[in-house]
Amino acid sequence: MSSPYHEGYDAPAERPPHTGIGKRSGGVLGLVVGAVLVGAGLNLVTVDKVVYLPGPVYDTLQEIDGKPVVSVPDDLETYPTGGSLYFTTVRLDGGPGQKVTAWEWLRASVDPSRSVYPRAQVFPPDVTAEQVREQNSELMAHSQHDAAVVGLRAAGVEVPEDIVVAQVIVDAPADGVLHVDDQILQVEGEPVTDTESVRSRIQAVEPGESVSILVLRDEEEVEIDVPTKRDAETGRTIVGVYLAPRYEMPYEVEIQAGAVGGPSAGLMFSLAVYDTLTEGALTGGAAVAGTGTISGQGLVGPISGIPQKMYASAEAGVDLFLAPAANCDEVVEATPRGLTVVPVSTFDEALEHVEALAEAGGDATSLDLPTCEQVLEGDGATETGG
Secondary structure, three states, X not given: OOOOOOOOOOOOOOOOOOOOOOHXXXXXXXXXXXXXXXXXXXXXXXXXXXXXEEEEEEEOOOEEOOEEOEEOOOOOOOOOOOOEEEEEEEEEEOOOOOOEEHHHHHHHHOOOOOEEEEXXXXXXXXXXXXXXXXXXXXXXXXXXXXXXXXXXXXXXXXXXXEEEEEEEOOOOOOEOOEOOOOEEEEEOOEXXXXXXXXXXXXXXXXXXXXXXXXXXXXXXXXXXXXXXXXXXXXXOEEOOEEEEEEEOOOOOOEEOOOOOOOOOOHHHHHHHHHHHHOOOOOOOOOEEEEOOEEOOOOEEEOOOOHHHHHHHXXXXXXXXXXXXXXXXXXXXXXXXXXXXXXXEOEHHHHHHHHHHHHHXXXXXXXXXXXXXXXXXXXXXXXXXXX
C-alpha cells in the first residue's frame, strides 16, 4: 500500500482517536490546562497581605450621591467655580473580614499601580471592619472641620481659636498640674493665639525650671507654675501635654464625601471652600487633583496610598497633582508617566501653585514648579512643622 507522504519524510505519529490534536497542539493545550489549574490553585490559597489599589477620584466642586461636597450658609457670599479640584481615594483588599488570594498578591506585585503590605503593618490584629469604619469616619470629620477653618480664613473670614489641653501624659511634669480641657490663655505673661505660640514660649524656658501658665478652668482664671523637663529624644523643653485648637466657627460650612473616610482629603476640601468663597474659578478651568491632611494652621501632612492616588489622577487626565512634601520619597519612586506632581507643605503653597496653573492656562509644563527631587535634596518646599 503506497504512502500518501513523499519519500524522505517521516509520516506523523498517529493522532489520538476522535481528537484531531497533534503533538504541538496537545502540548499547548497541556500548558493552558496546567496554567488554569495553577491559577485556580492560587485563588484557593490566601496570604496575610493587604493590597492597595487606585480608587475613584471625586470633584470637590461637584456633588456626591446628589449632594454638594461643599455647602455654605446663605449669608456667606459665594461665586461660580470652574475646572476641577479632585480628592483621591484608595481601595484596600485584605482588610478586616477580607482575604487576599495568592493570585491577587502575585498580580499586585507586578503592577506598579498597586502596593502590597503585610496585614500587621496596616491593621491591628483584632480590629474589626466596623472599628475601622468608625475610626475613618472620625478622622474624616476632623479633616472636614479643619479644612473649613483653613478655607474660611484664607477667604478673609475670621475664625476665633482657643488652645486647650487635649491630653496630659502620665508621669509627665504636668501630670496632676494641668487638666484636660484647661484653656491656655498666657505663657510667661504673654497671650497665646495658637498651639505653636504655646510651644515656642515653653521652649524659651530652661529645662527643669517652672513655666508660668495662665489657664481658664471651670470658668475661672488660674495661674499655675508648671514643671518642665528636657525631652530625651528631641532635647526640647516640654511639660508633657498634647494641645488642641478649639475653633469658634462663625459659619456652618458643610463638607460631605459620601462613604469615603479618613483624613487625606483635607487639603482639597480646604481649596474647594476657598474657591467657593472667592471670585473667579481658582483653577482657571484646569483639572487639579491632590491629597494630604490639613491642620487648622494650614499645614499639609503625609498620607498613605500616594502611588495609587497618583495613578488614579493620571487616569483621570488631570493637569496637576498636589502631593504632601513629606511623601516625596514615594512620589519619586512611583510617579506615573506624564503626571506633573508638585510637593506642598502648606495650604498657601498649594494655593500659589494652583493659581499659577490657572494663569498658565492649565499648562503645568510651562511652569517652574518645585519637585520632590528638590525636596529630598533639601532645596524644595519647606518641611511640614507643628
